Amino acid sequence: MTHHNLDNHAAAVAVLGLGPMGRALAAASLAAGHPTVLWNRSPAKASALVAQGAMLAPTVADAAQRASVVIACVMNYRAVRAILSGLERPPSGTFVNLSSGHAAEARDMADWAAQQGVSYLDGAILTPAPTIGTAAATILYSGPRALFDESLPWLESFGGSSAYLGADVGTAAAYEMALLDLFTMSVGGLAHAFALASTEGIAPTAFARFARGIGGLLPDMADRFAEQLTSGTFTADISTIASAASAVAHVRDAATAGGVDPAPLQAVQSIIERAVAAGHGGDSYARLARSLVPADPAEAAR
Ligand SMILES: NC(=O)c1ccc[n+]([C@@H]2O[C@H](COP(=O)([O-])OP(=O)(O)OC[C@H]3O[C@@H](n4cnc5c(N)ncnc54)[C@H](OP(=O)(O)O)[C@@H]3O)[C@@H](O)[C@H]2O)c1
Structure with missing residues (x-):
């Protein structure tokens, strides 16, 4: 499959945020054979994944321009905003937020993304980090159906069940x-x-x-x-x-x-x-x- 080609940045997945969950998502993406670009506020957390073949981006902007799907998995929506406020242009691919928060925060983020011209999908991870990449993982998604369908080849690498809940972006949260x-x-x-x-x-x-x-x-x-x-x-x-x-x-x-x-x-x-x-x-x-x-x-x- 073309998206397994390491030279093809457009087919890569970027993972922003390398806490326990971000690291699990990145590891599952690598294990599925996807070129995986990483960014974290504290870059040292990327070292084990880089040793496994991930690419550490020097800036959020760099990571966001190098992937078809840009996953954010940080502490909360405030942290997502902090990360995105550093971008001068929208990510090259769909932005998928898997950080926790409530429905109104997801809807606010989607409104903001629309103003910035960012394709936005929201998600919620229901199972702990060790389940990621196994049959036990459950992740819910909501937002535009076409974005979910396009992103599924990458999202599926997180394992288990990737459930699409509907067009209201706040539903997963x-x-x-x-x-x-x-x-x-x-x-x-x-x-x-x-x-x-x-x-x-x-x-x-x-x-x-x-x-x-x-x-x-x-x-x-x-x-x-x-x-x-x-x-x-x-x-x-x-x-x-x-x-x-x-x-x-x-x-x-x-x-x-x-x-x-x-x-x-x-x-x-x-x-x-x-x-x-x-x-x-x-x-x-x-x-x-x-x-x-x-x-x-x-x-x-x-
Ligand atoms: N861990 C789980 O099993 C689990 C299960 C379900 C859902 N989740 C959800 O997944 C998300 C991530 O969880 P986690 O367990 O990986 O760890 P976390 O402690 O919730 O988040 C840590 C990550 O957030 C980053 N971060 C925090 N504030 C930031 C800011 N202001 N600017 C930039 N980055 C910031 C940290 O960067 P630094 O490394 O630089 O501090 C780190 O990458 C959370 O929303 C959590 O609720 C986690």
């Missing part, structure tokens, strides 16, 4: 934020539960044996939430919001008694109690997702 919400709240729950168990002298390994089972409930619950939120029917076949209200009160008391910060439980308790006060105590947990969005016109109409 929106998914990333909601999934990070689930992840961070789950991690917070795990930390809180281990802390509470420790106040009663329960050994971490003994506790983990049963904690695993709670995590195992979530996949089926996600499907049930989806089904009920889609149908708008919150029949409680299993547990009601009222039963959750009583459970959270017990746990909060136990946390307070054990000297564990009850603040995370208070936050959940107030969400549950608002739903009960609004008359939804007999409904299933999925109703809580509706109650959290009081401005939702669908909710107001019910």
Whole structure:
């Protein structure tokens, strides 16, 4: 394939940003045989990849002019802006931002890119750096379909699933934020539960044996939430919001008694109690997702 020709800069991929994720993307691109141009604010991070055949560009502008697809993977959108503000002309190829942020930031960046004449695709990496280049990688993309299709031969080298979500450039970031919400709240729950168990002298390994089972409930619950939120029917076949209200009160008391910060439980308790006060105590947990969005016109109409 022509894009494997090392002399053909137009077929290269550029990776801007060489943190753990940028390095993983660059390594996967090299492993797939693509000419790979690198740039990082701290150039020393490129050395291992250069030893594997990547080319280190002296400036962002140089990297951006030498590739068909220019990937940015830095800490946040502010860093992307900082990098791009140094460019005097648009990148030669499609600019694909894989740095994390929320949907409005992606849309602002796309507006800015349009003003600069830059072809812009946004993406969100859902899996950790070690998955990149393996079947376990999942990366979401949104923005102009044609840009995704044209860039796919390069994006596919990152492995696993490259999912196109639609023309609204903010969609990939929106998914990333909601999934990070689930992840961070789950991690917070795990930390809180281990802390509470420790106040009663329960050994971490003994506790983990049963904690695993709670995590195992979530996949089926996600499907049930989806089904009920889609149908708008919150029949409680299993547990009601009222039963959750009583459970959270017990746990909060136990946390307070054990000297564990009850603040995370208070936050959940107030969400549950608002739903009960609004008359939804007999409904299933999925109703809580509706109650959290009081401005939702669908909710107001019910
Ligand atoms: N690591 C993962 O497993 C993972 C998983 C999913 C998503 N992500 C996302 O991927 C992105 C990159 O993550 P990461 O783990 O590689 O590391 P990171 O710590 O989030 O970002 C490090 C990179 O950002 C650069 N950077 C930060 N501020 C900058 C600025 N003002 N100007 C220019 N460059 C700047 C750093 O340059 P220097 O080297 O010069 O400091 C480095 O290249 C993040 O948005 C992260 O949320 C990461």
